[in-house]
Amino acid sequence: MNNKALAGLIGLSRKARHLEMGEDRCLMMIRDGRASLVLIDEAISENGKKRYTNACTFHNVSLESLPANLLSNALGRTRCMVAALGANHLTDKIKAVLQTEMS
Numbered sequence: 001m002n003n004k005a006l007a008g009l010i011g012l013s014r015k016a017r018h019l020e021m022g023e024d025r026c027l028m029m030i031r032d033g034r035a036s037l038v039l040i041d042e043a044i045s046e047n048g049k050k051r052y053t054n055a056c057t058f059h060n061v062s063l064e065s066l067p068a069n070l071l072s073n074a075l076g077r078t079r080c081m082v083a084a085l086g087a088n089h090l091t092d093k094i095k096a097v098l099q100t101e102m103s
Contacts, residue, residue: 002100006070006094010039010074010094018091019083021077026084036085039065040071040082042068
């Protein structure tokens with residue numbers, strides 16, 4: 001995965017205030033229908049992974065798992081395990097980077 005480009009786009013999303021961090025805020029964003037993409041760290045607990053998988057599946061939100069500590073490093077916060085992004089052009093770019101790396 002192009003981690004540097006992905007981390008840069010995630011950091012820009014935070015700076016532009018298109019990104020919410022933290023478990024409660026992300027779940028609220030998913031349930032309100034404002035989330036377009038949810039990013040989780042692969043080091044998240046099984047309970048947390050199940051919670052976000054179920055919420056994203058029910059509300060038709062894309063869910064992507066990132067390598068360990070990539071999300072924390074990109075956001076400049078320690079132990080950040082989940083982030084939700086709203087629908088905007090930066091989210092589309094992040095999805096495109098994730099799709100090209102998966103193909």
